[in-house]
Every structure is written in structure tokens, then in C-alpha cells.
Amino acid sequence: MRILISPDSYRGVLSSGxxxxxxxxxxxxxxxxxxxxxxxxxxxxxxxxDTLVEHLQGRFxxxxxxxxxxxxxxxxxxxxxxxxxxxxxxxxxSGVETVPAYRRDPMLAxxxxxxxxxxxALDHGCQRIFLGLGGSGTIDGGxxxxxxxxxxxxxxxxKLLPRGGxxxxxxxxxxxTGVDPRICNGALTVLCDIEIPIFFDGTSIIRMFGPQKGASxxxxxxxxxxxxxxxxxxxxxFGSMIGEELYGGAAGGAAxxxxxxxxxxxxxxxxxxxxxxxxxELLRTVDIVVTGEGRIDRQTLRGKxxxxxxxxxxxxxxxxxxxxxxxxxGVNSDDLGCSAPIFELPDxxxxxxxxxxxxxxxxxxxxxxxxxxxxxxxxRAY
Numbered sequence: 001m002r003i004l005i006s007p008d009s010y011r012g013v014l015s016s017g018x019x020x021x022x023x024x025x026x027x028x029x030x031x032x033x034x035x036x037x038x039x040x041x042x043x044x045x046x047x048x049x050d051t052l053v054e055h056l057q058g059r060f061x062x063x064x065x066x067x068x069x070x071x072x073x074x075x076x077x078x079x080x081x082x083x084x085x086x087x088x089x090x091x092x093x094s095g096v097e098t099v100p101a102y103r104r105d106p107m108l109a110x111x112x113x114x115x116x117x118x119x120x121a122l123d124h125g126c127q128r129i130f131l132g133l134g135g136s137g138t139i140d141g142g143x144x145x146x147x148x149x150x151x152x153x154x155x156x157x158x159k160l161l162p163r164g165g166x167x168x169x170x171x172x173x174x175x176x177t178g179v180d181p182r183i184c185n186g187a188l189t190v191l192c193d194i195e196i197p198i199f200f201d202g203t204s205i206i207r208m209f210g211p212q213k214g215a216s217x218x219x220x221x222x223x224x225x226x227x228x229x230x231x232x233x234x235x236x237x238f239g240s241m242i243g244e245e246l247y248g249g250a251a252g253g254a255a256x257x258x259x260x261x262x263x264x265x266x267x268x269x270x271x272x273x274x275x276x277x278x279x280x281e282l283l284r285t286v287d288i289v290v291t292g293e294g295r296i297d298r299q300t301l302r303g304k305x306x307x308x309x310x311x312x313x314x315x316x317x318x319x320x321x322x323x324x325x326x327x328x329x330g331v332n333s334d335d336l337g338c339s340a341p342i343f344e345l346p347d348x349x350x351x352x353x354x355x356x357x358x359x360x361x362x363x364x365x366x367x368x369x370x371x372x373x374x375x376x377x378x379x380r381a382y
Contacts, residue, residue, distance in 0.1 A: 001034040001373075003027065004286040006279075008040075008305035009047040010294030010325050011135070012097055013358045016040030016047045017054070022362035023290055023323060029363065030370025039282055041291075043305040044191030044250075044269025045091065045134020052087045052130075053078035055277055063120050065093050065113035066144075068137045069105065070163070073098060077117055085128045086121035090114045090251050091135030094144070096213055098137065104214025106139040106223065107166030111254055115148025122182045129183075131258075132269060133251035134193030137213050139165040139206055139223050141230050142254030146261055150179040165252070166219075168226025174237045176261055184262055190255050191269035192247040195303040198227055198256060205249035213252070227253060234260050270308030279312055289313045289320045290369065296342060297328035301335055310337045321373075323365050325358065343369050 005027075007019040014022070020038040027036065039055070042048040053060055058080040067073035075092035079085070091097065093113030096104065114131070121129050138144070143153050144163055152175040153161045161167040198205055206227065210220045230253070231243045240260035242248050247266040248256030258264035274280075283289070291309040293300065300306060310320045319339035327344045336342070345361040 026363040026366025044132035044193035048132035065116040096137035110144035110163035112144035115145035139252035292323040
């Protein structure tokens, strides 16, 4: 029996590589006779740069750019394929985890530093840029990124808008004639970690993600008005609708604006990353796949890493087992398409765990999975 171990990270606790190591250790502790191959994955969120650089023999670069609330920050990104392709995470410069919870303020938070990283990649001579949108701390519609690339957003008096989502309602005109021409030829591919429009089913990304980014009830209402204004101005100036497209809501609406204003390609993060990793070739060599992430909930079903891994394995009729830190109520293995009930860590909450505790509990849970696989194999033999 040959088992492929392909988890995403347990965000804020363990990298995907560390999770894969813990799963392998636990499976080896079980009585299951098997060999193992590890291929950690990402979906455009935390760990995307590490996964692609480490497994495609790229190299890391660090740049000092504008942080979430305007302070300088050291942000890591990657170069691939003889430095012709860059991979950047919005979470590196503009991520929700870059500031403590009490400082989070989506009215002021900006993606400008992510735009500076894109500009740095262009200055390195990169012909193509992959931008992962998971883990942002912003609801600015990507205006910070676009400003850094030369787009001007102005109010009724012709003044530049202040950075942050709080200024969106004052938007009057967009001037894109000064945008960096190097990014307007399809150079930017946006790796979306979730399939979600800005507005959907009577709600919005602002209501869904605003609280975790620090928005109050009143601020959510203001931000929704701001996005209605942004959508209207983009439609008037560029003839493009951003409110209801499939990936448009990723990273606080940044995806939709990047497509409308500079022609960025919006793609499934996990599907694109699996393709870059030649995941299908690995699947042809294994009998079972083990995947997982820190929390499995309804958002997972909207195109997160485990769903992509399970979908890829299904093409080859390979059973998939899932190990998660927390399983939300109302979500089960049938929703994901797993081959058995989802294996959940003890205590049902990775959020308060330190990395050492989480690692040990993944080992324990993976050992339980290994013994379950052994029991199933023995039962089939009889």
C-alpha cells in the first residue's frame, strides 16, 4: 500500500509541510504496512509561496513594503523557473495575521504593499506573476494593489482617495492611463482560495469576512455601501461588472477589481497549484490519499485545498481520508466526498493550541487513521 499525504496548512499553527510530517509519523506508528510520499499543498492562501518554491526548486526573495496599516513590513515571495515567474501571497504584506486582533481595522487596512511586491517582481524581469489571495486582512477592493501599479482613484474634488476600505464610498473617478504596462498583458494570474462573489444570496463578503478582519456592525454597513459605489464606478468607467462573478469576492473584493481594471486572470488556486506540482502524476503511483486543513466548514466547500485534492483523486478512483483540527457543525464527509468520516483532532479546537501540541495531536489522530485503514484491509481480506 502506498499513501500520498497532501494536507494544507493549519493556518496560524503549522505549515503544510509540518502537518504532512506529523501525519506521516502517526501513520507509521500505527500497525499499517505502507510506504508514504508527501506532497504538501496550498490553495492561494498561507503557504502558497513555500509550497511552490520548495517543490519547484525556486528561490525566496524578501522585500520591505507597506504593511496592512501602513507600517513597513518584511514580506517573503518567490521566484520560479529561472526567475521568469514570481509567486506572491497577499497574506505576506497585507495579511490578517500580520497585526494583532486588537489593531485590525478594515476601514484603514490596505493592499498597497502587495502591489509593491508585484512591482518588485516586474522589476526582477518576471514575465508572469501568480498572486495568492488567501488570508488577507483587507476589504479595500484591491485598490491598494492597483494604486501601487499606477491606477488613480479620486473623489469628487479630484483628490486621491485615502487608502483602506473606509474611503470606497467617496470614489468618483478611476484613472488607469498610468498603469504599469508590464502588468497589462495578462502577466497576472490570481490564485483564488475561495469561489465567492462580492454579493450573493442576499448577503456579501463584507458580512461574511468583515468581523474576522475587525469590522464592527456599523462598519460592515459602510463597507457594503462602499462596494456598491466601487461596482458602479467600475461599470461606468470600464463597462465591467464585478459584483457577481464567481471568484470576484476573494481577498475583500480584490479579485474582481484586478480582473476588471488590469485584465488579471482569476483561477482556482488549488487546481492551478496541483497542476504546477504535477499532482496527477503522483496520484497514478498511490493507493490512498490523506489530506486536511486546520478547520473544515462551509467555506472549505467553496474551493479550498481539501476539495481540490479530493476532486483530483476521484478522477483516478483513489479513496481520500481527511484529518482536520476542527470540523464545523453541519459539515460531513459526504459534503467533501471523503471515503470515511472525517478524523478530527482531540479537543475540537486548534485555535488555542501551540504548534507543539497541535503536532502531537495530528500524530495521534493519524495513528488512529492508520489503524482504521488496517482494520478495513483486514476485514476485506476475510
